[in-house]
Amino acid sequence: xxxxxxxxxxxxxxxxxxxxxxxxxxxxxxxxxxxxxxxxxxxxxxxxxxxxxxxxxxxxxxxxxxxxxxxxxxxxxxxxxxxxxxxxxxxxxxxxxxxxxxxxxxxxxxxxxxxxxxxxxxxxxxxxxxxxxxxxxxxxxxxxxxxxxxxxxxxxxxxxxxxxxxxxxxxxxxxxxxxxxxxxxxxxxxxxxxxxxxxxxxxxxxxxxxxxxxxxxxxxxxxxxxxxxxxxxxxxxxxxxxxxxxxxxxxxxxxxxxxxxxxxxxxxxxxxxxxxxxxxxxxxxx
Numbered sequence: 001x002x003x004x005x006x007x008x009x010x011x012x013x014x015x016x017x018x019x020x021x022x023x024x025x026x027x028x029x030x031x032x033x034x035x036x037x038x039x040x041x042x043x044x045x046x047x048x049x050x051x052x053x054x055x056x057x058x059x060x061x062x063x064x065x066x067x068x069x070x071x072x073x074x075x076x077x078x079x080x081x082x083x084x085x086x087x088x089x090x091x092x093x094x095x096x097x098x099x100x101x102x103x104x105x106x107x108x109x110x111x112x113x114x115x116x117x118x119x120x121x122x123x124x125x126x127x128x129x130x131x132x133x134x135x136x137x138x139x140x141x142x143x144x145x146x147x148x149x150x151x152x153x154x155x156x157x158x159x160x161x162x163x164x165x166x167x168x169x170x171x172x173x174x175x176x177x178x179x180x181x182x183x184x185x186x187x188x189x190x191x192x193x194x195x196x197x198x199x200x201x202x203x204x205x206x207x208x209x210x211x212x213x214x215x216x217x218x219x220x221x222x223x224x225x226x227x228x229x230x231x232x233x234x235x236x237x238x239x240x241x242x243x244x245x246x247x248x249x250x251x252x253x254x255x256x257x258x259x260x261x262x263x264x265x266x267x268x269x270x271x272x273x274x275x276x277x278x279x280x281x282x283x284x285x286x
Contacts, residue, residue, distance in 0.1 A: 008054065013105040015084035016184050017210070018286035020060035022086075024050045024101055032103045032114050037121030038128035039069070039076060039153050042225045042259050043085045044186015046103045046111060052096030067223045069154065070126055078224030082208045083217065084184045085224055104184050107285065112178065112273065130262050131155035135200030138162040140193065150261030152220035157205060157227055159260055160198040161190075167258075168268035174258060177274035180283035181210070181217055185226040187257045188271055194254040199228065211281065214238060229255040 006027040014021040032046040040047075064077040064086055073092075078085045088100040103109060122128075131151040138147070140162050148167075151158045164171040172190045176182065182189070199205075205218040205227055216230040231251050239247055258264055 011106045011109070012058075013086075013101070013107055014285055015060075015064075015079035015082050015086055015105065016181055017079060017082040017084075017208070018059075019063055019081050020079055020084075020086055021058040021285075022101075022105075023056050023058060024048075024106070025054040026050055029103070029106075029109065030115060031117065032111070033117050033119055035119045035121040037124065039067075039223070040121060042153050042257075043076075043102075044104065044188070044259060045085060045088075046116065046186075047088075047100045048103045048106075049097075049100050052094075054096075055099055055101065065224065067154070069223075076224070080206070080221065082181075082184075082210075083206065083219035083224050083226055085186070104186055110178075111183065131158055133158045133160050133198075133200070134202075135160065135198045138196050138198045140195040142196075148261040148263055152223050152225040152227060152260060154220065154223040154225075156203050156222045157199065157201045157220050157225075157260075159200075159227070159256070161192065161256065161261060162196045163192070166265055168265040170270075173272070174269055175272045175274045177276050179274075179276040179279070181208075182274075182276075185217065185219075185257075186259070187226050188259050189229070189255045190258050191253055191255050193252050197228070197254050197256055211283075212238060225260065226257050227260060228257060231255075 008025040009028050010023055010025050012023050026048055032048055034046050065080040066075040066077055068075050075089045077087050085102050086105050090098045133149040138160055142162055142164055145162045146165055148161045174190045176188050203221060206221045207216040207218055209216045214234055215232055218228050218230055219226045231253055234247055
């Protein structure tokens with residue numbers, strides 16, 4: 001007797017700003033796949049793979065921007081407005097084997113509860129060559145400092161981060177968050193002051209501002225990698241319960257995506273989990 005195919009469930013997803021919406025039919029999700037290659041790691045992709053005829057665009061056909069590199073076997077598609085990496089389209093593959101969906105874009109999915117398997121894309125040739133930092137070193141005066149360099153994937157944005165020592169010594173808070181934007185961006189953030197960070201952009205990063213307009217999420221307009229969060233001036237109404245000193249500390253901070261940096265001691269670092277998903281005002285798809 002022929003083996004029955006698993007029952008499919010319809011999931012709905014979107015980029016953060018809602019310019020692109022889709023539905024996808026998949027067996028009920030209990031697991032996803034991550035990849036440690038240079039682009040997937042930077043964007044924090046977690047992959048699911050629908051079969052033929054199981055992916056439908058509901059809004060925004062043709063609006064996503066393509067990013068290709070190296071052998072150009074796959075187009076990484078992201079929203080040029082909010083930076084959300086939505087899917088990958090493999091060239092030269094039959095329908096049903098050509099699309100991978102970033103599960104971060106699926107609504108009402110608790111990624112932290114799912115099992116994850118890792119694909120060793122980092123081992124594939126050609127190996128990624130890190131981009132050299134092109135700017136001035138951070139100005140913070142720190143004794144026995146360590147400097148990490150990094151970049152977006154395409155090299156349009158290069159970065160330097162100065163810390164009190166190796167990150168695994170716990171001098172900096174390191175966190176991933178389940179809020180609507182951090183989930184989609186796949187960021188792992190650390191929270192240095194702005195003088196600990198230096199950013200050089202050949203082409204300016206793209207700002208994405210939403211909700212209470214307290215900060216701008218900056219991403220590379222070429223490869224779509226999330227770079228940092230630019231803190232905006234806040235009003236007393238925004239943070240009425242905080243002192244002026246705390247408000248100034250807010251404005252001087254520069255949360256930055258640690259996924260962009262080379263040489264981070266990931267196997268020795270504790271990445272804390274920030275449960276901000278249900279903080280008011282709650283995210284609503286536009």
